[in-house]
Amino acid sequence: MPQRVEDRVRPITPQLAWRVAVLGGIAFVLFAVVFFRLWYLQILTGDVARGAAARNGHRSEKIEAPRGDIVDRHRRPLVSTRKAAVVQLVPSALPKAVHDQADEYRAKLGVAETERLASKWRYEALARQLRDDGRASTPEEVRERTRLKHLGEAAREVPLPPLPAGEPELTALYRRIGRAIKITPETIHERVIRSIADTPFANVTVRTDVPLERFNFMRERPESFAGVVVTDRYVREYPRGTLAAQLFGTVSEITDTQLGTPKFKGVKQGTRIGQSGLEAQYDKFLRGVDGATRFKVDAMGARDDERRVLVTQPQQGQRLRLTLDLDLQETGERALAQAMAHSEHGARAGAFVAMDPFTGEVFAMGSAPSFEASVFARPFTESKWRFLTSDATHAPLLNRVTESVYPSASTFKPVTAFAALESGLITPSRELEDDGHWEYGGRDYQNAREARFGSLNVSDALKVSSDIFFFKLGAQADDRVIQRWAERFGYGHRTGIDLPGERAGLVPDRKWRQVEFAKYRACTERENVPRGTMEALIACGGVEKEWTGGDNLNLAVGQGDLQATPMQVAVAYAAIANGGKLVKPHLGQSIDDANGVPIQEFRPNPRRTIELDPRDRQAVLDGLRRAAREEQGTSADVFKGWPMKRHPVYGKTGTAERGVNPDQAWYACFVKDGGRPIVVVVTVERGGFGAATAAPAARMILAQWFGVRDRGFHTGTSVTR
Numbered sequence: 001m002p003q004r005v006e007d008r009v010r011p012i013t014p015q016l017a018w019r020v021a022v023l024g025g026i027a028f029v030l031f032a033v034v035f036f037r038l039w040y041l042q043i044l045t046g047d048v049a050r051g052a053a054a055r056n057g058h059r060s061e062k063i064e065a066p067r068g069d070i071v072d073r074h075r076r077p078l079v080s081t082r083k084a085a086v087v088q089l090v091p092s093a094l095p096k097a098v099h100d101q102a103d104e105y106r107a108k109l110g111v112a113e114t115e116r117l118a119s120k121w122r123y124e125a126l127a128r129q130l131r132d133d134g135r136a137s138t139p140e141e142v143r144e145r146t147r148l149k150h151l152g153e154a155a156r157e158v159p160l161p162p163l164p165a166g167e168p169e170l171t172a173l174y175r176r177i178g179r180a181i182k183i184t185p186e187t188i189h190e191r192v193i194r195s196i197a198d199t200p201f202a203n204v205t206v207r208t209d210v211p212l213e214r215f216n217f218m219r220e221r222p223e224s225f226a227g228v229v230v231t232d233r234y235v236r237e238y239p240r241g242t243l244a245a246q247l248f249g250t251v252s253e254i255t256d257t258q259l260g261t262p263k264f265k266g267v268k269q270g271t272r273i274g275q276s277g278l279e280a281q282y283d284k285f286l287r288g289v290d291g292a293t294r295f296k297v298d299a300m301g302a303r304d305d306e307r308r309v310l311v312t313q314p315q316q317g318q319r320l321r322l323t324l325d326l327d328l329q330e331t332g333e334r335a336l337a338q339a340m341a342h343s344e345h346g347a348r349a350g351a352f353v354a355m356d357p358f359t360g361e362v363f364a365m366g367s368a369p370s371f372e373a374s375v376f377a378r379p380f381t382e383s384k385w386r387f388l389t390s391d392a393t394h395a396p397l398l399n400r401v402t403e404s405v406y407p408s409a410s411t412f413k414p415v416t417a418f419a420a421l422e423s424g425l426i427t428p429s430r431e432l433e434d435d436g437h438w439e440y441g442g443r444d445y446q447n448a449r450e451a452r453f454g455s456l457n458v459s460d461a462l463k464v465s466s467d468i469f470f471f472k473l474g475a476q477a478d479d480r481v482i483q484r485w486a487e488r489f490g491y492g493h494r495t496g497i498d499l500p501g502e503r504a505g506l507v508p509d510r511k512w513r514q515v516e517f518a519k520y521r522a523c524t525e526r527e528n529v530p531r532g533t534m535e536a537l538i539a540c541g542g543v544e545k546e547w548t549g550g551d552n553l554n555l556a557v558g559q560g561d562l563q564a565t566p567m568q569v570a571v572a573y574a575a576i577a578n579g580g581k582l583v584k585p586h587l588g589q590s591i592d593d594a595n596g597v598p599i600q601e602f603r604p605n606p607r608r609t610i611e612l613d614p615r616d617r618q619a620v621l622d623g624l625r626r627a628a629r630e631e632q633g634t635s636a637d638v639f640k641g642w643p644m645k646r647h648p649v650y651g652k653t654g655t656a657e658r659g660v661n662p663d664q665a666w667y668a669c670f671v672k673d674g675g676r677p678i679v680v681v682v683t684v685e686r687g688g689f690g691a692a693t694a695a696p697a698a699r700m701i702l703a704q705w706f707g708v709r710d711r712g713f714h715t716g717t718s719v720t721r
Contacts, residue, residue: 062270065288066234068317070248070278072326073363073589075596077239079248079373081316085210086233087181087218088203089188091196093227097164102196108158109197160190160382177228180218181207191379201269202253208235208378238373244329244366245373246399247499247587249277278320278587281498285591288317318599319592323361328354328704332364335700339684339693340368345662347693350684351400351566354701357574357670357679360583360604362497364701371396394685402495402502405563406683409654410465410634410690411668412486412558414576414620417458419485420473421616428619431455434468441550445471448655448689462623465634465653467557474556475549479510482555488610489572490582491564496607497585505568508551508561516543559657569668570681576620577650577670577679580610624650628669635667638695647671647706651698653690662686667694671702678705 070079091099163171163185174185188206195204210218210230218230236251254273258264267273271290274283291314332352340347354364371388388397398404420426436452438445447453447467453460461469474482486492492507506512523540524531532544543561554560567585575582583606590598627633629644634653642649651669665687670679680698687693703710 061293063291063293063312063314064234064272065290065314066316067236067251067272067279067288068286068319070286070320070322071592072322072324072329074326075321075592076326078244078322078324078326080237080239081234082237083232084208084235085212085215086208086231086235087177087206087210087215088229088231089192089206090203090227090229091201094192094196095164095167095170097167098170098192099196099200101161101164102193102200105158105161105193106197112158160193162186163189173226173228176224177206177218180225181210181214183207187381190382194382195379199253199255201256203229203270205379208233235377236374237377240326240373242370242372243326243333244324245370246367246397247277247365248373249279249281249500250275250376251279276500278322278499280500282320282588282591286317286320289315291315319594319596320588321590321592321598322587323356323363323589324365324587325363328364328701329366331704332697332701333366333368333370335697336366336368336682336684338700339665339682339687339697342696343665343684343687343693345686345688347665347684347686347688349394349400350682350687350694351404352680352682352697352701353401353566353570354678354680354705355570355574355583355585357577357583357672357677358581360571360574360585360606361589362585362587363678363705365401365587367398367400369394369396399499399501400683401566402497402499403565405503405505405565406664406685407559407562407656408564408569409558409656409664409666410467411569411573411652411654411666411681412562412564413462413465413470413556414624414652415486415489415491415572416470416473416482416556417462417620417623418489418612418616419477419482421458421619422485422613423477423481425473425476425481426458428459428615429457431457432461432469432472434461434466436468438468438471440471440475440553441548443550445553457619459619459623459626462620462652463626463630463633465627470556471553474553477552477556479547479552482552483507483509486555486562488582489575490568490607491562491572495565495567495571495585496604497567498588498602502567503565505565506561506563508555510547513543513547513551513561517546520544558654566681566683569666570679573668573670573681574679575610576617576624577672577677579617580612581606582608582610621650624652624669627651627653635669635691635695638691638699642699643708647702647708648673649702651695653695655689663688665690665692665694667691667698669695669698669702671706676705678702 066081066083069077069081071077163174171185174188177183177188178185183206191206192204195202215230218225218228222228236248238245238248251272252275254264254267254269254271258273259267259269264273271287273287274280279286291312293312294310332354336350336352340350349368351367352364353362353366355362375384375388387393389395421428426432432455434447434453434456436447436450445468448465451464453464453466453468456464456466456469458469460466486507492505494502494504496502520536520540520542521531523542524536527536527539529535529539536544551560555562571583571585584604586602586604588602590601592598625648628635628639628642628649628651630636635649635651639649639651649669649671651667654666654668656664656666663686665684666682667690668679668681671677680701682694682697682701684693684697700710702708
């Protein structure tokens with residue numbers, strides 16, 4: 001029998017050994033990863049996972065927090081919050097055609113605003129040209145002004161798109177909603193387009209204050225109103241109607257651009273925030289903290305209302321106490337209305353401000369025309385928005401105290417006086433001759449109504465408001481003497497008041513004019529139109545001549561290209577009253593708790609102190625005091641019978657020439673003694689002479705503040721500005 005051959009084992013090659021090692025290592029790593037993951041889930045994060053699993057059967061529903069109230073300095077309500085039934089549409093439930101329409105509408109609004117601003121710019125350039133030339137309008141210029149004004153108004157009227165064709169379900173939904181809450185489908189669509197164009201992902205509020213029976217009808221039939229939210233929501237209430245309407249501002253849902261910004265860190269989409277005015281400035285205090293209701297849901301995600309888990313109550317926002325005095329605010333608005341009624345030129349717009357000259361607390365601030373503040377607490381139409389913003393209706397939404405800029409006319413003369421005194425151009429006793437006329441640069445300058453005052457020092461010139469005196473100072477001053485002092489008094493810079501949208505104004509000088517003239521020249525070359533012609537003005541607007549000595553003369557009397565807000569004038573006069581402190585005006589006084597106890601007070605420090613020579617300041621004070629007290633003083637007739645010993649008034653009238661419009665009336669004054677210091681500034685567009693309309697309104701405000709029994713609106717007979 002043959003011998004059996006032993007089975008031989010094949011030897012392991014190095015290549016095979018390497019492959020086995022690699023596969024084993026991979027298997028080991030995979031096993032380690034799985035083991036570590038299981039250990040992490042079960043040991044390290046087991047409690048978290050169990051909690052998440054438990055919460056998977058819950059849903060959370062936000063409970064909106066009511067915003068804090070706004071009250072006056074004596075804690076009388078100005079803005080409060082109440083609950084109202086609202087009907088809303090969810091944008092994501094609307095068809096794509098609606099969103100496309102909203103996008104197109106948003107784009108057209110941007111183009112229209114650009115065209116409106118261009119028309120306004122050219123209109124103002126024409127007015128500047130006529131004012132600088134000192135002449136009446138030609139028929140061609142009248143037609144051009146009318147055309148530009150109509151263009152500006154037409155640019156605002158962007159037509160809303162109609163209901164999209166081919167969307168029968170949307171049309172049917174609009175009709176069902178309309179029948180339920182008594183509103184037309186066209187109005188619903190208008191509000192949808194406007195809301196989505198503004199805030200694309202926010203619910204569209206179709207109607208607020210829905211009657212209870214209609215509210216319940218819609219809530220009980222969700223299958224008929226897909227994409228409709230019927231709920232309670234907090235809305236702002238304004239018990240004082242139109243009072244101080246421009247100050248409070250609006251509230252709406254946070255926008256995409258605002259989400260994630262440092263100011264709104266942690267604020268979630270859908271939260272309503274202050275978007276303008278005091279609501280925006282003090283939003284973090286007024287907003288409050290939302291609550292939540294947590295419910296259990298079944299496996300299909302349906303809510304079981306009977307198995308409520310937890311309710312976290314919302315915390316109402318804190319109460320904002322303002323420095324405003326309700327009684328003075330009411331008097332100021334009444335005084336402004338009477339001033340416009342007494343105007344011979346059909347005045348329809350104006351503004352006033354009353355402030356503490358030592359602390360910057362704003363006691364009253366108003367703008368006319370006004371509007372019902374509650375208009376923004378509910379959806380509004382395109383026509384209502386045009387009414388609030390149109391020049392044809394004098395833009396009631398505009399806060400003219402901080403957002404409108406004008407030449408401040410003779411109220412600027414104290415600044416010119418300080419510039420001349422402090423730079424050594426004159427002394428308090430030096431006199432200049434005023435013959436009523438003065439020739440400079442080939443042009444004849446004269447006082448209002450050709451008045452002649454003879455030899456005057458600076459106090460006399462302020463008393464009678466001599467234009468010739470201050471024209472001569474403007475001719476002596478170099479290009480930056482008056483400008484430097486204007487900027488020291490706050491002109492050309494925002495005052496820092498706690499309201500968004502404040503304008504900085506303009507103090508014109510040679511450098512500014514060179515820049516603007518270069519723009520104009522480049523535009524005329526680009527458009528191939530001759531400079532100095534009507535065609536160039538229409539095409540380029542702007543500044544069409546270089547700086548001359550006459551521009552400095554205009555600035556010396558507060559005319560020309562000077563642009564100032566009434567608030568800037570008030571801050572400048574406060575500095576004269578308090579000895580040089582440039583106060584920072586403010587409306588917020590404190591944040592109070594529910595019992596009215598201040599939690600945080602607002603006391604902003606002065607921005608800076610202007611060094612004023614006591615002798616020079618006294619000369620200016622004497623001129624302002626005499627203007628309101630002595631014969632020939634510009635406001636002496638207005639203040640006849642006023643208790644000057646108890647409440648001495650220092651005041652200055654102003655009458656601004658605005659080219660194509662009738663003159664604008666100004667009055668700025670202060671009472672620094674008597675225990676209740678106050679500075680008051682009033683301006684009336686198309687109001688004529690300052691002594692005729694603005695000064696009597698200021699007297700009414702002072703009378704209320706000091707408790708002086710007065711006989712009503714005091715008209716002055718002074719002929720000076």
